[in-house]
Amino acid sequence: MTLTxxxxxxxxxxxxxxxxDKRTLALVILMPLMQLILYGYGINTDVRHLSTAxxxxxxxxxxxxxxxxLEQSSYFDINFRVESSHELKxxxxxxxxxxxxxxxxxxTRDTLSGEEGQLQMVIDGTDSNPANSALNAGQxxxxxxxxxxxxxxxxxxxxxxxxxxxxNPDLKSSYFMIPGLVGFLIQLLIPMxxxxxxxxxxxxxxIEQLLVTPVKNYEFIIGKLVPYIMIGMLISxxxxxxxxxxxxxxxxxxxxxxxxxxxxxxxxxxxxxxxxSSVAQNQQQASQIVLFFASPSILLSGFIFPRETxxxxxxxxxxxxxxxxxxxxxxxIILKGLTAQDLxxxxxxxxxxxxxxxxxxIHKFQKRLG
Amino acid sequence: MNDPAIEVRNLTKKFGTLTAVDxxxxxxxxxxxxxxLGANGAGKSTTMRMLCGxxxxxxGEGRVAGCNLIRSPEAIKQAIGxxxxxxxxxxxLTVLENLSFYGQIYGLSGQRLRERITEVLKTVRMDKWQNRxxxxxxxxxxxxxxxxxxxxxxxKILFLDEPTAGIDPISRRSLWELFYQLAQSGITLFVxxxxxxxxxxCQNIAIISRGRVLTQGEPARLKEDIDGDILEITCQPVMAGxxxxxEIPQVxxxxxxxxxxxxxxxxxxxxTSRLREAANREHIQIESIRNIDPSLExxxxxxxxDPNA
Numbered sequence: 001m002t003l004t005x006x007x008x009x010x011x012x013x014x015x016x017x018x019x020x021d022k023r024t025l026a027l028v029i030l031m032p033l034m035q036l037i038l039y040g041y042g043i044n045t046d047v048r049h050l051s052t053a054x055x056x057x058x059x060x061x062x063x064x065x066x067x068x069x070l071e072q073s074s075y076f077d078i079n080f081r082v083e084s085s086h087e088l089k090x091x092x093x094x095x096x097x098x099x100x101x102x103x104x105x106x107x108t109r110d111t112l113s114g115e116e117g118q119l120q121m122v123i124d125g126t127d128s129n130p131a132n133s134a135l136n137a138g139q140x141x142x143x144x145x146x147x148x149x150x151x152x153x154x155x156x157x158x159x160x161x162x163x164x165x166x167x168n169p170d171l172k173s174s175y176f177m178i179p180g181l182v183g184f185l186i187q188l189l190i191p192m193x194x195x196x197x198x199x200x201x202x203x204x205x206x207i208e209q210l211l212v213t214p215v216k217n218y219e220f221i222i223g224k225l226v227p228y229i230m231i232g233m234l235i236s237x238x239x240x241x242x243x244x245x246x247x248x249x250x251x252x253x254x255x256x257x258x259x260x261x262x263x264x265x266x267x268x269x270x271x272x273x274x275x276x277s278s279v280a281q282n283q284q285q286a287s288q289i290v291l292f293f294a295s296p297s298i299l300l301s302g303f304i305f306p307r308e309t310x311x312x313x314x315x316x317x318x319x320x321x322x323x324x325x326x327x328x329x330x331x332x333i334i335l336k337g338l339t340a341q342d343l344x345x346x347x348x349x350x351x352x353x354x355x356x357x358x359x360x361x362i363h364k365f366q367k368r369l370g
Numbered sequence: 371m372n373d374p375a376i377e378v379r380n381l382t383k384k385f386g387t388l389t390a391v392d393x394x395x396x397x398x399x400x401x402x403x404x405x406x407l408g409a410n411g412a413g414k415s416t417t418m419r420m421l422c423g424x425x426x427x428x429x430g431e432g433r434v435a436g437c438n439l440i441r442s443p444e445a446i447k448q449a450i451g452x453x454x455x456x457x458x459x460x461x462x463l464t465v466l467e468n469l470s471f472y473g474q475i476y477g478l479s480g481q482r483l484r485e486r487i488t489e490v491l492k493t494v495r496m497d498k499w500q501n502r503x504x505x506x507x508x509x510x511x512x513x514x515x516x517x518x519x520x521x522x523x524x525x526k527i528l529f530l531d532e533p534t535a536g537i538d539p540i541s542r543r544s545l546w547e548l549f550y551q552l553a554q555s556g557i558t559l560f561v562x563x564x565x566x567x568x569x570x571x572c573q574n575i576a577i578i579s580r581g582r583v584l585t586q587g588e589p590a591r592l593k594e595d596i597d598g599d600i601l602e603i604t605c606q607p608v609m610a611g612x613x614x615x616x617e618i619p620q621v622x623x624x625x626x627x628x629x630x631x632x633x634x635x636x637x638x639x640x641x642t643s644r645l646r647e648a649a650n651r652e653h654i655q656i657e658s659i660r661n662i663d664p665s666l667e668x669x670x671x672x673x674x675x676d677p678n679a
Contacts, residue, residue: 009474013463020462209458209519211424212529213475214447 006215010223014197018227028193028231032185032239039177040247050134053080053097055088058107062149066119069145070101075137088122098124099134175250178243179330180303182236186262187269187323188294189235194228194273195286203282221362225270232266233259240334252337258330261343264350265326271357272322278364297321302328325349375400375527375558376421378432378439383416383425383581390416392581393430398560398574400526403553405572405589406562407670413581414562418529421560423447435526448476451520455532457512461505465496465515468504469522476523490518494548510541517548527558534568546571566667577670584673593664596672598622600664601633601641604657605649614652618644625671632662634672 018025052070056063070076080097082088091097100122104110110118121138125131198221201207210220240258243249251258272293273286280286299305300314301323307315318324325346332338332346340347376398383391391413398404408414419425421434423443432439435449459468466487473483491497494514499507504515513533520528530549534542546568553559561572569575569589576586585592605611612631616624620641623634635641642659649656664672 005477005479006475009471012474013460013467013471016463016467017460204461205454205456205458206460207458208454208456209452209472212422212447212450212452213472214444215475 006219007223007226010215010220011226014224014227017197018231024193028189029235029238031189032181032235033242035181035185036178036239036242039181040243048074049077050075050098050130051080051096052076052078052099052101053082053088053091054078054101054103055082055085056101056103057105058103060108062108062111063103065149066103066142066145067101069148070138070141073137073141075134075141092122092124095124098130099138175335176331178239178247178249179334180327182239182243182262183265183323183326183330184298184301184303185239186232186236186265187272187297187326188290190228190232190266190269191273191276191290191293192287193231194225194270195276195280195290196283197228198224198274198277199280199283199286202277218362221274225274228270228273229263229266232269233263236262236266249334251334253333253339257340258333261326261329261333261347261350264347264354265322265329268322268350268354268357271354271361274361275357275364278361297323300324319349322350322353373433373436374398375402376404376432376434376560378421378434379430381417381420381430381432381439382428383413383420384428390581391420391427394578394581394583396576396583396586398558400558401553401556402574403549403559403561403572405569405575406560406578407564407566407569407575407666408562408578409564412578414578415531416581417578418531418560418562421446422450422452422529448523449526451523451525451528453513453516453520453528453530453533455535457504457509457516459504459512459516459519462503464501464503465491465507466500468515469500469519472519473522478522486522490521493521493551494518508541509537510545513537513541513545514548517545517552521552521557525557527560528552530559530561532562532564534563534565542568566665566670569666575666577673579673585669589666592669593666596634596664596669598634598637598672599639600662600668601635602627602658602660602662603631603633603645604629605631606655606657610652611649611654611656614648614654615645618648620644623671625667627667632668632671634668 054067056067067078071078076099080091082091085102088097088100088102092100100120102120102122104118104120107119119142121135123131123134201210201224237259240251244251273290276286276289280289297303300307300310300318301321302318303323307318307324310318328346329338329343329350332343374397376396379395381391381394381396382389394413394417396404406414406417416425420427420439423434423437423439423446426443427439430439434446437443437445437449439446460471463471469487469490470483473479473487478486487500488497491500494517496511496514496518499511499515504512507515517528517530517533533549534545537545542565549559549561550571561568563569572589574587575589575592577584585595603611603615608626608629608631612624612626615621615631615633618641620636620639621633622636625632625634645656645659648654
C-alpha cells in the first residue's frame with residue numbers, strides 16, 4: 001500500500017510542476033508539431049520541378065516530343081530555351097538552371113538510322129541528392145519515350161530490368177521522414193525533460209528534504225518518471241495522428257503494436273534522461289549530456305542518411321543508438337505493416353538497453369543520494 | 371518517556387581518510403532545545419545526517435526517538451522532522467500543495483490531511499498564506515512553512531540545520547519563539563547554528579570543532595567554567611591592537627567585537643601594564659579596559675583557539 005501511496009503522491013506533485021511551467025509544456029508539445037509541419041510541407045527531399053534549360057539544335061518533331069515527355073513527368077520544368085551551348089553552360093553555372101539539355105543537330109537522323117543517338121544532359125551536381133534523382137528520372141523517362149516511339153533502343157538489353165518501388169511507390173520523402181521524426185523527437189525531448197526534472201530536485205535542494213522522509217528511492221524515481229511517459233505517449237500520438245490525417249501517411253501495421261513499442265522506446269529514453277541526471281550537477285549540464293548523445297544519433301541512426309552505405313565501424317556504432325532500432329520499428333510498422341515477429345531483433349535490442357541503462361542509472365542515482 | 375530523545379555513544383564518520391565526526395557522544399532529553407555549535411565544516415551537518423538516519427555511521431551506536439541508529443534508520447525517518455538551512459520545499463508549488471505532498475508521503479490523506487495542514491499552519495501563523503506560491507514568500511515565512519511541513523506527522527524530534535541563516539533579526543526572534551512553543555509541546559529541538567546569541571537561548575549546547583565535541587552542557591555553566599578572565603578593550607587602531615596584544619604571553623585569545631577587542635587572559639593575571647607598554651610601542655591609543663562576564667562567543671573563541679583542545 002505504501003508503494004502506490006508514495007508513488008502516486010510523487011506523480012501528483014510532478015504533474016503540478018509540469019502544469020505550472022506552462023511555457024515548457026507548450027514548448028514540448030508544440031515543438032514536435034511544428035517540426036512535423038516543417039517536414040511535412042517544407043523540407044521535401046523529393047526532386048520535382050527542376051529548373052531546366054534546353055538547347056534544341058535539332059528542332060524536329062521527335063526532339064519536341066521528347067522535351068514534352070520530360071516536362072510532363074513534372075521532374076523537369078523547361079524554363080529556358082537557349083541558342084548556344086555557351087548560354088546553356090552559363091545558366092547552369094549561375095544556378096538558374098539545375099539541368100541543361102543539349103540536343104545535337106543530327107539527333108533525329110542518328111536515332112532513326114539506328115545509330116547511337118546523342119543527347120547531352122548537364123546536371124548541377126553540387127547537391128548530390130537532386131542530381132542523382134534528376135539523372136535517374138531523366139534516364140527512365142528517355143528510355144520509356146524511346147519504347148513508346150517504337151524506336152530501337154540504343155543498346156540491346158539482354159535483361160529486361162524493370163525496378164518497382166514497394167511500400168512507398170511515389171518515393172515520398174514525407175513517408176520516410178515523418179515516422180523517423182517521431183522517434184528522433186522522442187529521443188531528444190524525453191531525456192531532456194526527465195533529466196532536468198530530476199536534476200532540478202537536487203539543484204534546488206528538494207532532495208535534501210525528501211531524504212529524511214520515508215519515501216524510497218525507487219518510489220521517487222518511478223513517480224518522477226510516470227508523468228513523462230504520459231507526455232511522451234501524448235507527443236507520439238499527436239505527431240503520428242497528424243501525420244496520418246494531415247499528411248496522409250498510411251499506417252499499414254498494428255496501431256497497438258506501434259503504441260506498445262513506442263512505450264518501450266520511451267522507457268529507454270527515460271533511462272537515458274535518468275542517466276544524464278545521475279551524472280549531471282545542474283540542469284544545463286543535463287541537457288548538454290542529452291544533446292551530446294542526441295546529435296550523433298541524427299547522423300548514425302539512419303534518421304536522414306541510409307546506414308547501409310556507412311563504413312562497417314560506423315554502421316555497428318549506430319547499433320548502440322536506441323533510435324536506430326526504433327526507426328526500424330516505426331518505419332516497419334507504419335510503411336511495411338511489419339509484425340512483432342519481424343521486429344524481434346529490434347525489440348530485444350531496446351529491451352536490453354532499457355534494463356542496462358535503468359539498472360546503471362538507479363545504482364548511480366542511489367550513490368549520489370547518500 | 372523517561373528514555374532520552376537522542377542518546378548516541380562514540381559516533382564516528384569517516385569519508386576515506388577524513389574523519390568528519392570523531393567519537394561524539396550526546397544525550398538529549400525530550401522537550402529540550404539543544405544547540406549544536408561549530409564553524410562551517412566542523413561536522414555539524416554530518417552529525418545531523420547520521421542522527422536523521424540518512425548517513426550510516428562508521429562506528430558508534432545509539433538511539434534516536436527510541437529507534438536504533440544502526441539497525442532501523444528507516445524507522446527514525448517517521449519519527450523525526452527536518453528543516454534545512456536552504457528552503458527545500460518546492461518553490462513552484464503553493465504552501466498548501468507542498469504540505470499536501472509531504473503529508474501524503476507521511477501517510478496522511480483526505481480529511482485528516484486537511485485538518486492537520488490547517489492545524490500546523492495555525493501553529494506557525496501562516497494559515498492566511500496557504501495559497502501563496504512558496505517561492506514568493508519572504509525568508510522568514512519560508513522557514514515557518516518549512517517548520518510546519520516538518521511537524522505535519524507529529525515527530526518527536528525536530529532537526530533544524532541553521533534554520534535562521536540569512537534571515538532578518540525580527541523574523542529570527544519570532545522563529546525562536548516558535549521553537550520554544552514547539553519544545554513546550556514536548557518536541558525535542560536539535561538546532562545547529564553559528565549565531566552565538568541563539569546558542570544562549572538553548573537549554574544545552576555542544577560545541578564541536580574538527581569533528582570533535584570540545585565541550586557540552588548548559589550555556590551558563592559552560593561560561594562559568596571558562597578558563598581565564600575576559601577583558602574588553604577599546605582602542606585605536608583596533609586591528610593593530612589585536613596583533614600587538616596577541617604577543618603578550620598571558621593572553622590566550624584575542625577576538626574582535628565591532629570596534630572592541632575581547633581578550634581571554636589567564637585567571638587573575640594583571641596585564642594592564644603590559645597592555646599599556648605594547649600600546650605605546652605600537653602607537654595604539656587605549657581608551658578603556660574593562661573586566662566583563664564572558665559570553666558564549668568568548669567561550670567559543672577560547673576553546674577553539676586552544677591547541678590542546
